[in-house]
Amino acid sequence: MRLSYPSNVKIIQVPCTGRVDILHLLKAIEDGADGVYVAGCLEGECHFIDGNLKAKRKVLYVKKTLEEIGLEPERVEMFNLSAGEGPRFAEIAREMVQRIKELGPSPVNMKKAA
Amino acid sequence: MIVADRKSLNEILDMIKDLKNILIIGCKGCVTVCNVGGSKEVGILASILKIARKKEGHPLEVDEKILERQCDPEYIEQIKDQVEDYEAVISMACGVGPQFLSERYPGCRFFPALNTTFFGGAVQHGIWEERCAGCGTCVIHYFEGMCPIARCSKSLLNGPCGGSAGGKCEISKDVDCIWDMIVRKKMEQGRLDDLLEFMPAKDWTTSRDGGPRKSVREELVQ
Amino acid sequence: MSDLKSGSNLEKVLNAGHFAFTGECGPPQGANVERLKEKIHHLKGCVDAVNITDNQTAVVRMSSWAASLVVLQEGLEPNFQMVCRDRNRLAIQSDILGIYAHGIRNILCLSGDHQRFGNHPGAKNVFDIDSMQLIHAVKTMRDEGTFLNGQDIDVPPELFIGAASNPFAEPFEFRVHRLAKKIAAGADFIQTQCIYNMDRFREFMKKVVDMGLHEKCYILAGVTPMKSVGMARYMAKQVPGMDVPDSIIKRLQGAGKGKVAGAGIKFAIEQIEEFKEMEGIAGVHLMAIEWEHRVPEIAELAGMLPRPKV
Numbered sequence: 001m002r003l004s005y006p007s008n009v010k011i012i013q014v015p016c017t018g019r020v021d022i023l024h025l026l027k028a029i030e031d032g033a034d035g036v037y038v039a040g041c042l043e044g045e046c047h048f049i050d051g052n053l054k055a056k057r058k059v060l061y062v063k064k065t066l067e068e069i070g071l072e073p074e075r076v077e078m079f080n081l082s083a084g085e086g087p088r089f090a091e092i093a094r095e096m097v098q099r100i101k102e103l104g105p106s107p108v109n110m111k112k113a114a
Numbered sequence: 115m116i117v118a119d120r121k122s123l124n125e126i127l128d129m130i131k132d133l134k135n136i137l138i139i140g141c142k143g144c145v146t147v148c149n150v151g152g153s154k155e156v157g158i159l160a161s162i163l164k165i166a167r168k169k170e171g172h173p174l175e176v177d178e179k180i181l182e183r184q185c186d187p188e189y190i191e192q193i194k195d196q197v198e199d200y201e202a203v204i205s206m207a208c209g210v211g212p213q214f215l216s217e218r219y220p221g222c223r224f225f226p227a228l229n230t231t232f233f234g235g236a237v238q239h240g241i242w243e244e245r246c247a248g249c250g251t252c253v254i255h256y257f258e259g260m261c262p263i264a265r266c267s268k269s270l271l272n273g274p275c276g277g278s279a280g281g282k283c284e285i286s287k288d289v290d291c292i293w294d295m296i297v298r299k300k301m302e303q304g305r306l307d308d309l310l311e312f313m314p315a316k317d318w319t320t321s322r323d324g325g326p327r328k329s330v331r332e333e334l335v336q
Numbered sequence: 337m338s339d340l341k342s343g344s345n346l347e348k349v350l351n352a353g354h355f356a357f358t359g360e361c362g363p364p365q366g367a368n369v370e371r372l373k374e375k376i377h378h379l380k381g382c383v384d385a386v387n388i389t390d391n392q393t394a395v396v397r398m399s400s401w402a403a404s405l406v407v408l409q410e411g412l413e414p415n416f417q418m419v420c421r422d423r424n425r426l427a428i429q430s431d432i433l434g435i436y437a438h439g440i441r442n443i444l445c446l447s448g449d450h451q452r453f454g455n456h457p458g459a460k461n462v463f464d465i466d467s468m469q470l471i472h473a474v475k476t477m478r479d480e481g482t483f484l485n486g487q488d489i490d491v492p493p494e495l496f497i498g499a500a501s502n503p504f505a506e507p508f509e510f511r512v513h514r515l516a517k518k519i520a521a522g523a524d525f526i527q528t529q530c531i532y533n534m535d536r537f538r539e540f541m542k543k544v545v546d547m548g549l550h551e552k553c554y555i556l557a558g559v560t561p562m563k564s565v566g567m568a569r570y571m572a573k574q575v576p577g578m579d580v581p582d583s584i585i586k587r588l589q590g591a592g593k594g595k596v597a598g599a600g601i602k603f604a605i606e607q608i609e610e611f612k613e614m615e616g617i618a619g620v621h622l623m624a625i626e627w628e629h630r631v632p633e634i635a636e637l638a639g640m641l642p643r644p645k646v
Contacts, residue, residue: 023154026161030168068123069166107169267450268421268461272468272517274510275447276502276529277576284576285452297510309510310517312472315425315465315484 003086005093017041018051025062025076032109035100037077039092045082052080072103115144115235116208117242118151118228120159126204127166129225130174133201136163138227139193139215140180141207148242151206151228153180159206159227184211190218197222233264250320250327256308258299263316265292271313341478341524342496344441345413346385348646349619350525350554355612356619357640358415358527358556359383359631362392363403372403376410378628382635384643385442387415387527387621391422394454401435408439415498416440419448424464425473429483432474436493444498444527445470468521471499475522497522501555502529503540504579512543519553526553527621530560531607532571533579541616550616557611560623561634562600565589601634608638 014020017040028036038059040052056078063073077096081088120126130136138156145151160176167174177200182189184207197203197215202223205212209230216224232244247264253271254261263269267285274293277284281294300306318324340347349356359379364371379386386407390400397403404414416435418428432443447467451459465473473484474497481492499518503511515526531537537557544550562568565588572580584603591599604622611617620638624631635641 021154023157023161026158026165030161030165065123065162066165069127069162069169071165071169108165267452268447268463268466270447270463270466270468272466274505274507274514275467276500276505277449278505279576281506282576285450291506294506297507301507301509306510306513310513310520312468312517312521314472315469318464 003090005090006097008097009093016046016048016051017055018046018048020055020058022058022061025058026065029066029071029075029106029108032106034103034106034109035075035077035096037079037092037096039079039081039089042080042082071107074099074103075106115147115233116210116230117148117232117234117244118145118208118230120150120155120206120228121226123162123166126159126225126227127163130163130202130204133174135175135199135201136204137177137179137196137200137202138204138206139184139211140178141182141184141205141211142180143183143185143207145207145228148236149240151208153178156180156206159204181207183207184214187214187218190214194219248321249316249318250324251317256313257296258303258305260292260296260299262292262296265290269316271316342441342494344385344496345646346415346442347496347524349384349644352644352646354644354646355640356384356554356556357382357635357638357643358385358387358619358621359628360387360389360621360623360625361403361407361628362389362625363398363400365395365397367398369406372398372406373410375628376407376412379631380410380412381643382632382641383412383622384619385413385415387417387444387623390417390419390446390448391454393449394421394451394456394459396454396456401431401438401440404435404440405438413442414440415442415444417444417446418470419446420463420466420470421448421451422462424462425484428465428470429473429477432477432493432495433489436495441494442496442498443474444500445474445523446500467499468518471497471518471521471523479522496524498525498527499523500529501526502577503531503537504529504533505577508536512540512547512549515544516547516549519549523553525556525618527556528558529577530558530623532584533581534607534610536579538614541614545616550618554618555616556619556621557607557614557617558621558623559604559607559611560625561597561604561627561630562588563597563627564600565596601630601637604634605637608640612639 017038020038025036038055040055046052059076059078062076067073079092138160140151140153140156156178160178163174164176184205197219202225204225204227205215206227212224212226233246233248234242234244237243244264249263262271262273266273267283268275274291278291278294281291283289283291300309361375388400388404388407391397400417404416407414445467451457474495476482477489477492478494481489483489501515505511568580568585568588571578588596588599608620611620
């Protein structure tokens with residue numbers, strides 16, 4: 001659709017968000033990502049039945065874990081949209097980037113910079 | 115299988131707070147089956163600990179290893195050349211693992227990442243329940259295949275008590291009253307008379323109450 | 337039911353065919369003997385024996401044996417309660433000898449509320465033996481003169497053995513069988529859980545009488561007067577094994593402000609009147625916990641006074 005979304009969002013494509021593992025999300029944070037989000041199909045419309053529901057539970061697990069160790073759980077998020085919703089995709093990207101800008105750089109990075 | 119839960123992250127971080135270089139060892143036995151100490155969980159814990167320590171500006175080096183089991187000497191032997199390289203080792207096996215490791219490698223420090231809880235099985239994907247208390251004298255055949263020692267909060271042998279309501283134990287609505295289940299099954303099977311027989315006091319010597327236990331197969335001991 | 341097993345007042349009253357009337361008292365959460373004596377004094381002359389609870393609801397209180405001794409000293413007869421939650425069979429047999437040595441003659445054998453309910457939920461669970469095995473143990477000690485391991489006892493305890501029965505717990509169909517089992521194990525008398533659902537209780541007693549259990553054992557019906565609508569609701573919802581019909585709650589609500597306690601007592605009196613005539617019932621056990629000062633009034637209104645001298 002050639003809609004623009006912020007350039008600081010790096011996209012990793014998966015056949016279904018059910019394929020996303022807890023470790024993928026954690027590694028992203030570990031390696032310095034200031035935020036990571038999962039964009040999956042609308043609930044009830046997953047092409048693989050419930051991959052997006054599994055992803056949702058994993059995202060919740062990671063949020064809880066981050067909170068336990070003192071990182072903002074908002075840095076990780078799950079979003080749902082349909083494959084045809086180009087504008088929504090761009091909107092989510094902007095929303096998440098805005099959220100992360102407000103949170104500031106990941107504390108994992110801050111010490112590196114110090 | 116043996117079921118366990120991972121200790122809180124803060125507790126684990128506290129164990130290794132002064133250390134810079136550790137190894138996490140998982141186990142392919144029971145803890146893999148209950149998704150708490152297998153390769154996946156080792157990877158997850160390693161990543162979490164690294165994130166937490168990076169955040170503190172006090173980075174941690176973590177290596178990962180998985181053993182077939184941590185309760186057999188031949189598998190524990192496999193890490194003999196690596197184990198000295200680390201300041202400490204976190205074991206993600208049940209309570210047996212870190213103890214066997216400690217005995218075999220007395221010069222190294224082993225920490226348990228898990229709180230081992232009970233003998234049980236999966237009732238649903240992701241949910242495990244206690245079924246056996248390891249009393250050493252199995253009597254489930256008297257109770258239609260159900261164990262009141264493990265599954266009755268009061269371990270009654272002549273239950274149910276007066277607190278059983280709606281099929282649930284008095285301690286919580288999340289706990290089934292096993293005696294309710296036993297009585298109903300006996301009624302269904304026409305064996306209610308079995309329950310009129312007095313079950314005498316249990317001999318607890320074969321359970322943990324009798325002291326730490328040993329199991330010997332004489333035909334196998336060299 | 338003729339030869340006396342213990343010679344306790346309660347036993348003698350029941351044996352003589354009188355309608356028994358027992359009360360209950362919870363020991364203090366401390367060594368406050370004065371407070372205990374105060375509560376006991378209200379019951380003096382009104383009851384044949386007074387139950388002394390044993391860390392009831394798993395809340396630590398003065399030992400039931402110790403409080404029972406105070407009761408004896410004050411001139412009343414205690415009904416010493418013992419639970420299986422806190423003691424193993426060594427302590428149990430030991431305490432049984434101890435209480436007997438001090439003149440206590442009635443013992444009520446209970447499982448005990450799980451410690452998760454109480455004020456020390458982290459405590460280790462004992463339950464070495466259950467209430468059925470406890471009844472059997474006391475009977476063995478008394479009638480065979482031996483400990484659980486078969487060894488002879490140097491002067492066996494001659495106690496009047498009691499047990500509890502909850503006609504309202506589930507599965508309902510099994511409760512009368514469990515009662516039969518307790519009687520077979522050695523229970524001389526039974527005190528039921530407090531009753532509110534009279535229809536269900538009548539149904540239960542019919543079965544009891546059909547099985548002839550009332551001829552083998554004295555059955556006392558449990559009564560607890562409702563003090564307030566809040567209490568009724570709490571018992572209906574929060575206490576496992578308790579059956580409080582809506583009709584009772586409605587009756588209390590209809591009594592009007594300030595008159596609820598009176599209505600509660602009125603219902604209790606009605607119950608006692610019915611129990612006096614009910615086949616199979618040998619007495620009433622009144623549990624007016626922390627309401628001991630109302631017991632004399634209730635006893636009077638229910639025609640329980642004076643208590644028989646045996």
